[in-house]
Structure formats: structure tokens, C-alpha cells
Amino acid sequence: MANEKKLSIIAFSGDFDKLTAVFTLATGAAAVGYEVNLFFTFWGLDAIKIKQGRSPVGKGFLPKVFGVMMGGLKASPVSRLNFFGVSPKIFRYLMRKNNVATLEELVDAAKQLKVNFYACEMAMHILGLQKADFIPEVKDVLSVASFLRLSEGGQTLFI
Amino acid sequence: MANEKKLSIIAFSGDFDKLTAVFTLATGAAAVGYEVNLFFTFWGLDAIKIKQGRSPVGKGFLPKVFGVMMGGLKASPVSRLNFFGVSPKIFRYLMRKNNVATLEELVDAAKQLKVNFYACEMAMHILGLQKADFIPEVKDVLSVASFLRLSEGGQTLFI
Amino acid sequence: MANEKKLSIIAFSGDFDKLTAVFTLATGAAAVGYEVNLFFTFWGLDAIKIKQGRSPVGKGFLPKVFGVMMGGLKASPVSRLNFFGVSPKIFRYLMRKNNVATLEELVDAAKQLKVNFYACEMAMHILGLQKADFIPEVKDVLSVASFLRLSEGGQTLFI
Numbered sequence: 001m002a003n004e005k006k007l008s009i010i011a012f013s014g015d016f017d018k019l020t021a022v023f024t025l026a027t028g029a030a031a032v033g034y035e036v037n038l039f040f041t042f043w044g045l046d047a048i049k050i051k052q053g054r055s056p057v058g059k060g061f062l063p064k065v066f067g068v069m070m071g072g073l074k075a076s077p078v079s080r081l082n083f084f085g086v087s088p089k090i091f092r093y094l095m096r097k098n099n100v101a102t103l104e105e106l107v108d109a110a111k112q113l114k115v116n117f118y119a120c121e122m123a124m125h126i127l128g129l130q131k132a133d134f135i136p137e138v139k140d141v142l143s144v145a146s147f148l149r150l151s152e153g154g155q156t157l158f159i
Numbered sequence: 160m161a162n163e164k165k166l167s168i169i170a171f172s173g174d175f176d177k178l179t180a181v182f183t184l185a186t187g188a189a190a191v192g193y194e195v196n197l198f199f200t201f202w203g204l205d206a207i208k209i210k211q212g213r214s215p216v217g218k219g220f221l222p223k224v225f226g227v228m229m230g231g232l233k234a235s236p237v238s239r240l241n242f243f244g245v246s247p248k249i250f251r252y253l254m255r256k257n258n259v260a261t262l263e264e265l266v267d268a269a270k271q272l273k274v275n276f277y278a279c280e281m282a283m284h285i286l287g288l289q290k291a292d293f294i295p296e297v298k299d300v301l302s303v304a305s306f307l308r309l310s311e312g313g314q315t316l317f318i
Numbered sequence: 319m320a321n322e323k324k325l326s327i328i329a330f331s332g333d334f335d336k337l338t339a340v341f342t343l344a345t346g347a348a349a350v351g352y353e354v355n356l357f358f359t360f361w362g363l364d365a366i367k368i369k370q371g372r373s374p375v376g377k378g379f380l381p382k383v384f385g386v387m388m389g390g391l392k393a394s395p396v397s398r399l400n401f402f403g404v405s406p407k408i409f410r411y412l413m414r415k416n417n418v419a420t421l422e423e424l425v426d427a428a429k430q431l432k433v434n435f436y437a438c439e440m441a442m443h444i445l446g447l448q449k450a451d452f453i454p455e456v457k458d459v460l461s462v463a464s465f466l467r468l469s470e471g472g473q474t475l476f477i
Contacts, residue, residue, distance in 0.1 A: 007466060010316070012180055017360055021330055021476070024440060028462030042176055091444075098443045122183060125257045126250075144187030148166060151314065155469065157328070157476040158180070158316040169475070171339055201335055281342060284416045285409075303346030307325060310473065317339070317475040 006035045006154025008147070013159055014043030016088045016103065022047070022159050023106035030113035035154070038110075039147045040138075041120030044159075045127065047107065048117055048134045111137050118142045118150075165194045165313025167306070172318055173202030175247045175262065181206070181318050182265035189272035194313070197269075198306045199297075200279030203318075204286065206266065207276055207293045270296050277301045277309075324353045324472025326465070331477055332361030334406045334421065340365070340477050341424035348431035353472070356428075357465045358456075359438030362477075363445065365425065366435055366452045429455050436460045436468075 007029040011022045022038065030036045040048050095102050101109065110117075117138045119131065124141065131141055142150070166188040170181045181197065189195045199207050254261050260268065269276075276297045278290065283300065290300055301309070325347040329340045340356065348354045358366050413420050419427065428435075435456045437449065442459065449459055460468070 005470075010180075010184075012177070012318075018330070021328075021360065025328075025462055025466075029466050032463040032467070034466070042180065094444050094446075098446065100440060100443050122259060125259050126253050128253075128257065144184055145191040148184075148188050148193070148314070149191070152164075155466070155474045156314045156316065157474060158318050159330075159476050169339075169343075171336070171477075201339065281418060284418050285412050287412075287416065303343055304350040307343075307347050307352070307473070308350070311323075315473045315475065317477050 005033060008037040008151030008154055008156045010158045011038055011040045011044035012042050014046040018159050019047050020103050023110055026115045027106055027109045027113055030115050036115040037150055039118045039120060041123040045123060048138050050135055164192060167196040167310030167313055167315045169317045170197055170199045170203035171201050173205040177318050178206050179262050182269055185274045186265055186268045186272055189274050195274040196309055197274060198277045198279060200282040204282060207297050209294055323351060326355040326469030326472055326474045328476045329356055329358045329362035330360050332364040336477050337365050338421050341428055344433045345424055345427045345431055348433050354433040355468055357436045357438060359441040363441060366456055368453055
């Protein structure tokens, strides 16, 4: 059935390894014909921000504190190895050395494979973000209810 | 189909941001007519404890160590910002400032929207908790198998 | 319907508590007749390694850094209590004291209940692991796409 070929992921984490998992699953599924919907929320919004170096969080002191923590893809920590600091680099190095796609390449592949990118309305409100803060591939800003409706009939993961 | 309007969440984490995600998804889904089942287990049991300030974990030294870590909703750390300590407060402040429901409000909304609360039997055994330790909205104590049966035919998330 | 009796878990985390959740869900579901498929990836590969004390990660300096972090089941940290170091022990003690199966017992039960173990091809590439590094119960090495196909029509969780 058509509805069995749909994968929806709520991308909540901003950790490098978890974002890698999100995009590995997304591209792996899209490559074999799945409809893939990614719903970026909270820390996961990192992955779809424009200008990865700059803090996209709204103006003011408190949003800035979050901004420092949300420095974009290249800065995203590995969940378990955060203390070492070097670990995203090691991860990246191992991926490169073993001919596995890096996170940036996986994001590019996801775009080319027509993976659907959505941003979470509520998290954007909390963090003071606008649609203009995200890459143009972000198709729409959705409420939780809209995303759930979109993902009906398929497999849905929270990462 | 009826079975496409069901959302079940295994609420495992006690982190403030993840619990916010649990209740945002739950209320968002319930508001548009979904049957929503929340299965609180391990650290997630924090969210349904009575008297948030008091340790609900059973008697004895070792359960107390866990009790300190499980101080209830107001004490729940944000998963990525735990080191700063201040971050749940910042989060709460941003939610308030931007007119987004706080976690406590989301829990209240979930109750009013008839979201079903269940507690995990096995985690209660490990942590020495009784049904009486939880808010009265907790409908039942369930085994893993019973919860899986309950969530069949819908979307199930682990958070 | 047959397809409603299938539980598939992407076991990504190497944390003691999350692995406990994986195997509790797996055995709970298998015990009531579910087909259960576990897909071990990244840190989750810990759970299926042979010789838990030894680093299974490939040769060279950088894989060794990962190897130290991936010391197998007995060394797996509890996600929230990692700083204390003692917590997996406390957890284990509480499980023992309250007659709840420990993680090792849950893994054994999963094998006996014919839970299907699969290893993630891509994570093995990154970490330089071979099928021979895993316990013989590992049925196959699968791509993401193959695992998604396998899990179609059932409930799928990411832990």
C-alpha cells in the first residue's frame, strides 16, 4: 500500500550524531521511493538555519544564550562525546576516511532526493525565529497537528 | 480510518525540553481529535508525580539517590543545557514572553483534552513507586505489552 | 491484522537506561506474539558486541577514542546520571533488589524469544566494525532502506 511508503521524522535533537541519524534515515528511505517528511523542532532547527556560523535566534539577551548553544550544523555536539569537544571532528574524520557521507553531504542528498523539510511553528515562537531564518528548501511552517496529519499512515520517529 | 487518529507516546525522558515536546505533541494531537495515550516510564514518571517537590521514590538510601535526580517537573533539566542550571528558567521565561504555553499549562491542557495517562509497571517496580504516588489522572498502571496493544494501529513515539 | 503485531526498534543509544528500555519493549512485545526487529546502530552497537570488555572498534588511533567510549554493556552509562559514575550499579542493584530483570537477562530473554537482531551497515562502516565483531544472534547486516522495508506495517521506534 502507498501509505506504507512514508517516513516522517520529528527532528528534535541538535546533536551531531542524532542529526546524522535523521539524514541517514531520510536519504536511505527517499532513495528507495519513500515519501519523507522532516519536522524540525527545538534544537533540531539548527539543521535548517541559514548561515550556520551566525546565531539565528531573535534579538535580546536571553535568546542569545540559546543562540550560543545553537551554532548550526558544524558546531553541533555529539550527544555522548560532548565533553571531549573534538568528537564531532573525529566523527567527521571517520566518516570521510571510510567513505561515508558527512552530515553536510547527507543534507544535500536529502534536498536532491526531494525530502520535505518543515519547521515547527511553536518552537519558532519560543526561540523567536522566522521562516526567513531557514534555508529555502524549508517547504512550510507547520503546527504539530498539521505535521501529524501529514505523517498519518506511515512510520513516524522522534529523534 | 479510525486507527489513523491515534498517537501514543512512550515518555521516557525527564528532561524539561523533552517533556515539553511530549505534551506539545499530545495536546496538539488531542485538540484535532486524536486519541492520545501517554505511557510514562523511567525518568518520565517525574511528570505525573504528586507533590513535585518531594521525592516519591521508595524508602532506603539507594532509591533516595534516584529521588534527588527525580525532583519533579519544576526541577527537570533541559537535556542540552543542563550545565548552565539556569536554562529551564530561561526556557520558561521565553515560553512566557512569547505567549507559548509552559510545561505546567501543557500538562493541564492534556488533562482537559482527555489525553490518557498511563504509568509503566516495570519502571515503578525498579523505582519503588506506587500508583498512589501519581496524580489521579493516571488512568492505569500497564505492562509494556498492554501499552503496545493499546497503541496498535496508530503512530507511536519514544521520547 | 498481522501487520499490527510487529515492533521495530532503531537502537541508537548506548546508554544503560535506554538499552534497558529497548530490551524491555522487545521482550515485552515478543512475549505476547509480536515479531520484533532490533536495528542496532551507532552507540547501540555496544549491545551486540562480542567480548564486552574489549574495544571492537577498528585499528588506529581515532577508532580507539571511540572504542574507549564504547566499552560494551557493562560499561554503558545511564543517560542522566552519567556524572555520578556509580549509577549503572545503583540501577542494576535496584533491578536486582526488586526482582526486575537486569539488562543482561533482558538480552538473553530477547534471544530466547526469537527477537531479530540486525546491525546497521553504515554505522559499521564509520566505526570500522565487521559482522564477526558481533554476537552470533545478529541475523544480518542491513542498510537503512532494508530495515525500513522490514519494519513496514508495524510500529517503529527510535531509541
